[in-house]
Amino acid sequence: MNVHDSEKVIGTLLHEGYRQVGTVEEADLILYNTCSIRDKAEQKVFYRLADYKKLQAQGKTFGVLGCVAQQEGEKIFDRAPHVSLVCGSASYRKLPEMLAQLEAGQVEKKKIEAARSETGERETAKLVRITGLDDRQTDECFETEFTARTNPYRGYITIIEGCDKFCSYCVVPYTRGKERSRTAESVLAEARQMADLGYSEIQLLGQNVNSYKDPAGKKSFAELLAAVGEVPAIRRVRFTTSHPRDFGRDIVEAIDTVPTLCDHVHLPVQSGSTRVLDAMQRLYSREQYLERIAWIKAAKRDISITSDMIVGFPGETEADFEETLSLLDEVGYDSVFTFKYSPRPNTPSLSLEDAIPDAEKARRLEMIMGRQREIQIDRYKKYVGATVEVMVEGVNAGRGQWIGRTSQNKTLNFVAGGGAAESTATSKPRSKATDKSALSGGAEGSVRPTQATSTETDQSVCPAQLVVGSYCSVRVTASFPNSLVGEMI
Numbered sequence: 447m448n449v450h451d452s453e454k455v456i457g458t459l460l461h462e463g464y465r466q467v468g469t470v471e472e473a474d475l476i477l478y479n480t481c482s483i484r485d486k487a488e489q490k491v492f493y494r495l496a497d498y499k500k501l502q503a504q505g506k507t508f509g510v511l512g513c514v515a516q517q518e519g520e521k522i523f524d525r526a527p528h529v530s531l532v533c534g535s536a537s538y539r540k541l542p543e544m545l546a547q548l549e550a551g552q553v554e555k556k557k558i559e560a561a562r563s564e565t566g567e568r569e570t571a572k573l574v575r576i577t578g579l580d581d582r583q584t585d586e587c588f589e590t591e592f593t594a595r596t597n598p599y600r601g602y603i604t605i606i607e608g609c610d611k612f613c614s615y616c617v618v619p620y621t622r623g624k625e626r627s628r629t630a631e632s633v634l635a636e637a638r639q640m641a642d643l644g645y646s647e648i649q650l651l652g653q654n655v656n657s658y659k660d661p662a663g664k665k666s667f668a669e670l671l672a673a674v675g676e677v678p679a680i681r682r683v684r685f686t687t688s689h690p691r692d693f694g695r696d697i698v699e700a701i702d703t704v705p706t707l708c709d710h711v712h713l714p715v716q717s718g719s720t721r722v723l724d725a726m727q728r729l730y731s732r733e734q735y736l737e738r739i740a741w742i743k744a745a746k747r748d749i750s751i752t753s754d755m756i757v758g759f760p761g762e763t764e765a766d767f768e769e770t771l772s773l774l775d776e777v778g779y780d781s782v783f784t785f786k787y788s789p790r791p792n793t794p795s796l797s798l799e800d801a802i803p804d805a806e807k808a809r810r811l812e813m814i815m816g817r818q819r820e821i822q823i824d825r826y827k828k829y830v831g832a833t834v835e836v837m838v839e840g841v842n843a844g845r846g847q848w849i850g851r852t853s854q855n856k857t858l859n860f861v862a863g864g865g866a867a868e869s870t871a872t873s874k875p876r877s878k879a880t881d882k883s884a885l886s887g888g889a890e891g892s893v894r895p896t897q898a899t900s901t902e903t904d905q906s907v908c909p910a911q912l913v914v915g916s917y918c919s920v921r922v923t924a925s926f927p928n929s930l931v932g933e934m935i
């Protein structure tokens with residue numbers, strides 16, 4: 447979601463006349479998009495900001511965007527006094543206005559300093575500071591009209607922002623504000639526009655994508671999903687992240703009915719113990735979660751299931767942890783993202799007792815990863831001999847293989863046309879002006895070279911005339927715990 451937020455910010459600023467540059471050194475304005483979901487991510491932000499300080503003498507302006515901005519607010523000015531702008535993710539709509547204010551303030555500052563120097567005063571005027579932190583109660587979504595999409599074949603559409611769930615460990619409801627959905631009509635208009643621009647894969651995004659409620663009351667989430675899947679020229683539709691509490695059977699029915707909807711559901715469980723789920727305020731029990739898994743498994747299509755898990759939540763006993771391990775076996779996930787519980791500011795679980803020592807969290811993390819690895823080895827093996835469609839994502843020059851992605855979101859590396867892939871891949875030519883640019887700054891997620899730039903090349907070296915973003919059929923010949931290997935047929 448953060449990457450897509452950056453795309454929206456970049457697009458909006460390009461439309462305002464800003465130019466995106468490739469390096470921090472070239473930039474006058476450096477906007478750093480941040481994440482505060484876990485402590486480690488937040489720490490990194492302050493290290494990076496300290497790093498930027500040495501560029502202040504060159505007259506650069508610094509802004510902090512995203513969840514750390516929202517969470518820390520004006521405290522950022524104390525910890526990083528060279529920062530001039532702090533803007534939370536719920537206030538991006540106001541960013542152009544805030545930047546204009548900042549620029550006007552800086553012009554004023556220069557005038558004051560010039561007048562002072564005429565009278566012999568050396569003192570510099572105060573740094574202008576602008577904050578945008580108060581929009582979390584808004585009903586409006588950030589305008590996506592000018593999004594600068596960085597991937598030339600897969601486009602993201604945020605359909606719902608914010609979160610009303612308030613899991614006891616999570617900062618998101620505080621940093622991103624209350625849930626607000628876009629109308630199904632505007633989502634579909636954007637999907638059609640993307641199809642016209644040549645995108646063939648759409649990913650619908652939301653903290654809880656399936657809590658979507660059409661403000662115009664026309665479509666449920668499953669209906670919207672199906673409608674996006676029926677947009678002509680769209681070949682794949684993904685959605686993330688789903689909350690188990692709001693996961694209805696109608697979503698599985700939509701996947702069964704509309705072939706373009708991908709065979710993949712990411713359904714974070716967080717813990718296999720109902721006792722811990724209660725303490726996490728997840729609003730479902732192990733049994734209710736498993737009921738949703740049963741619906742997914744009962745589908746006509748083979749739907750891949752992935753999840754997120756947190757280990758070492760305060761008070762998580764060995765028996766609770768065993769239940770998480772047994773859930774891995776019971777569900778048979780294709781992939782699990784595992785995290786050590788990280789206490790976050792302002793969250794209810796911060797005051798819970800029985801903290802788990804870090805070494806124990808690390809042990810539990812290792813155990814989950816070890817068990818899951820075995821499960822994946824077995825699961826991935828089953829695809830050997832099968833023929834699957836992949837979208838070509840790039841090339842691995844070292845291995846002489848193309849990199850493909852299956853509908854189930856598995857990586858499938860393959861050789862094509864009887865020959866190995868060479869060190870380059872082709873990419874669809876794009877006509878959008880925004881493809882040429884790169885926003886100033888070196889922020890994670892906010893500055894990425896376009897796919898076109900990183901893979902663009904000479905078509906003649908591709909043995910099978912493969913193009914990044916195209917689709918082909920591949921027969922799986924071998925498997926690893928995290929990927930498949932095959933030959934194009």
Ligand code: 5AD
Nearest residue numbers: 615616714754755785786787788790
């Ligand atoms: N500690 C550890 N993991 C967390 N997540 C969210 N908040 C925390 C936290 N405080 C994890 C959850 C979520 C994923 C995006 O990040 O597993 O699904």
Ligand code: SF4
Nearest residue numbers: 609611612613616618
């Ligand atoms: Fe955080 Fe829970 Fe909302 Fe997910 S559902 S964003 S974990 S509060």
